[in-house]
Amino acid sequence: xxxxxxxxxxxxxxxxxxxxxxxxxxxxxxxxxxxxxxxxxxxxxxxxxxxxxxxxxxxxxxxxxxxxxxxxxxxxxxxxxxxxxxxxxxxxxxxxxxxxxxxxxxxxxxxxxxxxxxxxxxxxxxxxxxxxxxxxxxxxxxxxxxxxxxxxxxxxxxxxxxxxxxxxxxxxxxxxxxxxxxxxxxxxxxxxxxxxxxxxxxxxxxxxxxxxxxxxxxxxxxxxxxxxxxxxxxxxxxxxxxxxxxxxxxxxxxxxxxxxxxxxxxxxxxxxxxxxxxxxxxxxxxxxxxxxxxxxxxxxxxxxxxxxxxxxxxxxxxxxxxxxxxxxxxxxxxxxxxxxxxxxxx
Numbered sequence: 235x236x237x238x239x240x241x242x243x244x245x246x247x248x249x250x251x252x253x254x255x256x257x258x259x260x261x262x263x264x265x266x267x268x269x270x271x272x273x274x275x276x277x278x279x280x281x282x283x284x285x286x287x288x289x290x291x292x293x294x295x296x297x298x299x300x301x302x303x304x305x306x307x308x309x310x311x312x313x314x315x316x317x318x319x320x321x322x323x324x325x326x327x328x329x330x331x332x333x334x335x336x337x338x339x340x341x342x343x344x345x346x347x348x349x350x351x352x353x354x355x356x357x358x359x360x361x362x363x364x365x366x367x368x369x370x371x372x373x374x375x376x377x378x379x380x381x382x383x384x385x386x387x388x389x390x391x392x393x394x395x396x397x398x399x400x401x402x403x404x405x406x407x408x409x410x411x412x413x414x415x416x417x418x419x420x421x422x423x424x425x426x427x428x429x430x431x432x433x434x435x436x437x438x439x440x441x442x443x444x445x446x447x448x449x450x451x452x453x454x455x456x457x458x459x460x461x462x463x464x465x466x467x468x469x470x471x472x473x474x475x476x477x478x479x480x481x482x483x484x485x486x487x488x489x490x491x492x493x494x495x496x497x498x499x500x501x502x503x504x505x506x507x508x509x510x511x512x513x514x515x516x517x518x519x520x521x522x523x524x525x526x527x528x529x530x531x532x533x534x535x536x537x538x539x540x541x542x543x544x545x546x547x548x549x550x551x552x553x554x555x556x557x558x559x560x561x562x563x564x565x566x567x568x569x570x571x572x573x574x575x576x577x578x579x580x
Contacts, residue, residue, distance in 0.1 A: 260506045262290040263513055266306070266315035268299050274529050283516045289509060299325050299407065306501065307332035313501035316510040319361060319517070322494045323352050323557070324410060327564035330357065335499035338511035342518045345536045350495050352560055358497040359514050362523075364532035365465035365555050366411035367491040368398075369484050371452040374459040383460075386419050386490040390431045399438040399450040399458035404571050406442050411492040412462045413574060414563065418556045419490060426577055433578055453484055465491065466531040469548040473528070486550040493555040496532070 272295035280291035294315055296302035303325045306318060310332055321329045329335065335357045343355050350360040368383075375382050383389055389398060401409030417425045438458055440446045447463055450456035453471075468482035498517060500510040516522055523534035527545050534541075541549070 258506075259287070260289055260316075260509055262292050263317065263506065263509055264292045264294055264315035265317045265319060265513065266294040266296050266302060266313075266501075267318070268302055268320040269295050269297060271320050271530060272296075279525075279529075280513075280516075282521070283513065287509070287512065289513075291513065303329045303332070303334075306334045310334045311503045313503050315501055316504040316506055317498060317513055318501055319498040320496050321358070321499070322407070322496050323560045324407075324414070324494070324563050324567065326353050326358065326497065326560040329499075330354070330560075331564070334502060336502040336504070336507055338500045338507065338514060340511070340515050340518050342515055342536065345518070345538050347535075347537055349557070350535050352495055352557070353497060358499045359518060360495050360535040361498050361514075361517055362526050362530065362532040362535055363493055363495045365491045365493050365552055366408045366415070366462065367465045367550075367552065368412075368487040368489075369451075369461050369463040369467050370487060371459045372483055372485050374452045378459075382485070383487060384489060386416065386428070390428070390435070392435070394435065394460070396436040397458060398432065398435075398460045399440060399446045399456070400432075400462045401443055401446050402439055402441050403574055407494070408443050408462050408464065410567075410571075411494055412490070413570065414558055415490045415492040415556045417570065418492075418558060426573060429574060429577055439578060460487075464531065465550055465552065466527070466533070466545070468550075469527075469542075469544045470531050472548050473544050482548040486552075488550060488552045491552040491555040493552075493557050495535070495557075 272293050275293045284290050296305060299320055299322055302318065303321055306313065306329065318334070330353065337356045339356045340359045343359065346360050350363055370382055380393055383394060388394065400412060403410040403413040416428055420428045438450055440450060443463065446461050448454050450458045451461045452459045465486050468484050468486060471482050471484055472479050498514045500507050500514065504510050518536055520536055520539050523536040523539035526532060526534045528542050
């Protein structure tokens with residue numbers, strides 16, 4: 235803990251010393267973020283930044299990423315916050331088209347792999363990424379002696395009838411990500427045929443991840459041995475286990491994983507663009523990045539950050555996850571969701 239605190243203080247000092255803010259230093263910066271980030275923020279999250287810059291960070295919860303971007307577009311040029319965090323690749327084009335960001339290029343942007351730089355580097359900075367993947371219950375598959383599927387097309391088999399629960403793409407971020415993965419896998423001419431087969435094989439559709447994972451998944455007493463979840467779910471099982479576990483009770487199916495990238499940007503119209511940029515740089519610094527996995531169960535965008543041991547031992551990071559161009563998603567998202575709903579709910 236002492237080592238982490240010292241590193242955080244050092245990083246914050248560098249940011250404060252190298253910042254180019256020649257105007258008045260604000261007492262408080264407002265960071266608007268989606269609920270899942272805001273709910274996990276503690277007094278320690280931005281303490282080092284505050285101690286070295288004198289700037290408090292107020293985190294404003296804005297619902298999900300879609301609601302957050304919509305509100306920001308409505309207030310473009312007159313924002314309710316200084317920095318936005320949590321816009322992902324599925325809503326990035328909407329944010330960029332809405333002109334909600336002003337220019338800031340992070341001094342640490344070269345630490346981010348090119349595969350995560352899905353937007354203009356002078357407007358949005360990748361902060362973290364997560365892989366939405368099929369998870370499976372190891373005990374269930376071992377007891378039934380059924381082979382774990384190795385590709386999405388396997389799910390069409392009668393062997394897996396009634397085994398899968400997914401989230402609705404209109405109401406769930408992982409649900410949308412999984413739908414996008416199937417579009418990439420089967421193409422615009424074949425993805426609905428795949429979903430028709432899943433429907434005929436009894437796939438369960440629920441509104442949200444919590445319901446899918448904690449009510450329908452066999453790991454928690456449900457009747458579905460596979461669930462759309464995250465590559466970080468197995469280490470979470472180990473970390474939060476009531477009794478110590480040597481191995482994760484769930485596994486990840488690498489086929490059909492979709493990589494979500496979350497970005498931060500300085501909101502156009504802020505009174506403190508330089509200080510806001512310094513906050514983004516702080517969030518991309520190694521000390522802050524190394525707190526991301528254990529607090530939010532996603533992965534750091536900074537390639538120099540090290541993962542906690544539980545993630546090293548129990549996480550599968552897919553070699554070739556699906557990523558679609560944000561503009562392609564923006565142009566087709568609503569139509570795809572409607573087509574999916576017409577098929578699955580019609």
